[in-house]
Amino acid sequence: MDASLLQQVPHRRFNPLTRDWVLVSPHRTKRPWLGKVEKPATTDLPAYDPTCYLCPGNERADGARNPKYNSTFAFDNDFAALLPGTPAFEGDEGGLLVARSEQGICRVMCFSPRHDLTIPRMSLAEIGEVISLWTAEFRRLGELDWVRHVQIFENRGALMGASNPHPHCQIWANASMPDMPVKELRSFRDYREAKKSCLLCDYLRLELQRGERVICENDGFAVVIPFWAVWPFETLLMSKRHFASMEQFAAGESGLLADILRRITIRYDNLFETSFPYSMGFHQRPTDGQAYPEWHFHAHFLPPLLRSATVQKFMVGYEMLGNPQRDITPESAAKRLREVAEIHYLDRV
């Protein structure tokens, strides 16, 4: 493949995980911007906010009271999108009006008692606490006989629709597998059948050889801007070892995940010197009790910012109707993320 053509000529790139395409228009980066400018994220938050429904000891919107927790804390979402006791029903009128009831459990999980402490500013030990609760929640929910998929995800920042700046994530456990993991599973499976190896093991090896899209790595994990990234600074976090979910961490791997999460989120914050908004989530094996040797543990970071703390990318027009498109290439975005430091800008002396 001609690397210089990829930086000059409009082209499409293929996502082997989802089998979607992205249109890349590198010649278009000099386009002027007269559009929407966002407010920069607030950075001067208090350590405790008496009006916050996630802070320790405070009352939540439905009247429940949080314990005075001093590490992490998870609870059932008071406004859950899915409910465990949903009665079963199914309807199909000629394949045109099709519906099925969906059972589920939605959890909310606070990362820290501190209202202002985001992952990039936490210690490795504190992130370790978050990872061990993620692992415990994944195991507990996944072991329920009707739960086939557990999605851990974080919406960070008002730009991503997070309802509260207190660092937290959500966990949704479903009776059905959602669309995105279904697509990935199909790709993992077909690739394994055709090549007798793993799609992400092979992809990671290729990226580590090339280096041009790698942002950071340690002995357990690596973060790259995938060749097929849609969002300007989208990244893919992959384990170096082939395993399928958090409860299969080998010795030291949880600490290495804490390290890599801290480093990539510090780089994100440093890029525009802002609390960098994103949606992120882990893609782990389905939890229906079957073995999934084809699944490779990974996480996606999907940040909306484009060129500064106040200009975001919009997925509109052709992207809603055709397929996603980007101007800045994954390679030049990776270069920018590689160039920023791994010391948080607020901790700089």
Ligand code: H2U
């Ligand atoms: P987001 O910031 O990603 O929206 O997550 C916050 C969740 O917290 C949201 O799903 C729930 C909302 O339903 N919530 C409670 O469970 N209790 C509350 O008192 C307020 C918000």
Ligand code: ZN
């Ligand atoms: Zn709070």
